[in-house]
Amino acid sequence: MTRAAEHSHALAPAPRRKQRRPLTPKLKAGLCILGIYVLMGVFGPMLLPFDPDKSDILSRLQAPSAQHWLGTDQLGRDFLIRLLFAIRIDLPVAFAASFVPMIIGTALGAIAGYYGRLTDTIVSRAADLVQAFPVYVFLLVLVFAMGSGATSFIIAASAIAWVGYARLTRGEVLRLREMEFVAAARVTGLPESRILLTHVLPNALPQTVIYFMSDVVMMVLVLSSLSFLGVGIQPPTAEWGRMIAEGQPFLRSHWWLAAAPGLMVMVFGIGLSMIGDGLDEWYQK
Amino acid sequence: MSGLLDITNLRIDLGQARTPVSPVGPLDLTLDVGECLGIVGESGSGKSLTLKAILDVLPEGLVRGAGTLRVMEQGKWVEPAAKDLRGRKIGLISQEPGAALDPLMRVGDLIGEIVRLHSGCSRAESKTRAIDLLRQVGVPDPEKRATFWPHELSGGLKQRIVISMALACKSEILLCDEPTTALDVTIQAQIVDLLRDLQKQHGLGIIFVTHDLALIRQIADRICIMYAGLIVETGPSAEIFKAPQHPYTRALLAALPDIEASSGNLQPIEGTPPNPTDFSVGCRFAARCALATEACRAARPLLEKTERGTMVACFHAGVAP
């Protein structure tokens, strides 16, 4: 047998299709919603000639008009600009409050799942401990102890939310650890830490990203709830949950003061859920 | 020999494709009483789908697009619905015998239940019949094995149990979908022996699907070679192995290591089989065929009789490569 007689194997045209898989409709819709929110948050307030925090008691509770498209609130501030300004608070805070625990949880879960033994025991017990408390009580205690505000909210949320990421990643890593490509990487002599980082974790990340999306939704809701209760973002800063609380007394006469921020939260939640679902479909394609 | 099963023009279509796509067919199959028909092909050739289409258990997204399926019933050809065939006239032996066995029933009860269903006999009688059946399929110590749970049995024994269940259904046709692929070679030999015995004793008609040419040589009386959803060569097994006519059949044999030979070149087949969505109007093997000409790419050759009693779908059938 001569080597020349052997043919070079042309790659099948079939899998060539598209190296980049097309986005699913759900993913597209979700990304659109997120994009619109970001655009509204960045540029919206610039287009309106109002100060969102400056009150003007004389023009309070005005109905929608050519000047104030959504009217004014109980302190006479333009309602639309407050609604848009809140994006600048709610989105970054919610993302940060999901991102920080994602990093912490993924790292802890990966180490626990891959190395097992003592690390696993410690991480798992710590996770059990956190989960044993009712979430809101725990959050309220933490925020109360550190004082209200965005930073303390992010710290408090991270202290709780890492558990979900850690459990998820630990499970994925436990599964992936037994896969043959990990054994193959060991045979090539790569150190364990590098195998974990370059071979195991990248395969666990899709699940994490999907979870992250639903977690951001969760965090917007939690932030709004805390603000509603008065321990989240402090006035006069515009924040949806706070705005719902402030609009509550005027539900009968000015229903939109509570409904509009609620709607903002809801649509945002739907958008992110669609991104999460869409990513799931997209990965599985 | 008398006919048992007759399939004409069978086609399997992709469910919701905009332009019609048929991964398998059209193809014709016949099976006689006491005959073993072997269907051999590589993965993706549609050999397993063909079996599934007969019983109408195609995977999601695939439908039987066309074709008539007739079986011999008391001397007359009838065209029954697939659901009336499953578990009655036709039994299925799959690659994974575990899937066919209810994990929550003891082996004896599994078979006994089928016996009762088909003969309406009493519980006690069905038990002895079940043990009888186990003995027939060569299960050692059948009284004891009847009390086992499926998970307590080895792959070979599980496969025997599935075969005995088909016997309990009084099936006349056994569809075997790679029944020995998951088994060791010594156990495979035992199962093949068993199937041959049953074929002779009960006049069972067997359709045996496998990727293993040497195995099909051992068991089948007649074989079909499938490529990309079509039968490219069919006829008596001995004839085809003696003088294969289709370039694909020849290529397969040239690629197969034989236990008798320790040297000589193995000839791989270049390229890969086409995807169903890329099927051309011409011969589907043309892209990988050394003999292919313009004619092969322009039109698809149909199965035609040769003087050896086989049928070949090739414009260059019999031409030495």
Place this chain on the structure above:
Amino acid sequence: MNAWLKVENLSVDFPVGGTRRAPVLLRALRSVSLEVPKGTVFGVVGESGCGKSTLARVLSGLTAPTGGEVSLEGVPLGMHRSSIQRRRVQMVFQDPGSSLNPAMTVRTMLSQLLRFHQIVPKDRIEDRCRELMTQVNMPTDALDRKPGNLSGGQRQRIAIARALALEPEILIADEPTAALDVSVQASVLNLLQGLIRDLGMTMIFISHDMAVVRRICDHVAVMYLGRIVEIGKTEHVFTDPRHPYTNALMAAVPRLNPVPAGEYQMLKAEQPSPLANISGCAFRGRCPKAGSICATQNPDLAGKNQLVACHFPKGGTDA
């Protein structure tokens, strides 16, 4: 045979249940010894549960032996090896679908190894990746692919390229073609044979397929329930099997030209559980020749060139 790669009294037990004090052990390898001369292809055949894959995993340093030792040129090869020792022994797995990281392109995978082991200078990594593709008969644009976009045969070529990247002396191939179609199998076998010859590597070829083993191996060991029952030159073992189990394996292999009746003997029963504690010869329950001595005494491998572990070998031993 001159000892180059040496396996001595290798045993591997896996605890599969029981208590910590009295564990139930699966004895995957029971005192296996063999020697592989440099530059040859050594085959290991046997059915599932015979321990051949465990042997491959011990040789490649994935599983720690319970007893015994593997040594290369007199230097022991345990589970913890230096990266230089790791490079000397590489492995190709059975299913390239699971032995390649689905999230990594071929280029990333290969260059990671080339960089980590400093096999070529940094500016030569890309060239070396391309060379490796040529060596395994793949077009260079496969480097940008992830395994999901390659066919089974192509994936196995990539897996072979990964092994070659480390320039090993020993290539362990654990059923490298079992997951492939016969037409593709031929090309992968040809590739392996060509590489072994051109690069002067030694190959340990694990397989259940007797026909494939016969074609590419110089020496072969037949295993049954964790033990070697027959070992010798492939040609001798396959044309003149002395152990009744080898004989039965030969009988069971489907062949294109049917053999005359009576040449080989079929087996009746099935392989006992590897958990069972069997006194004497493990094969006696299925053996047509078993006598009373087989129940009490486990036969040792005996013979000069073709060693066989049987009290009643066909034609006696060649010692």
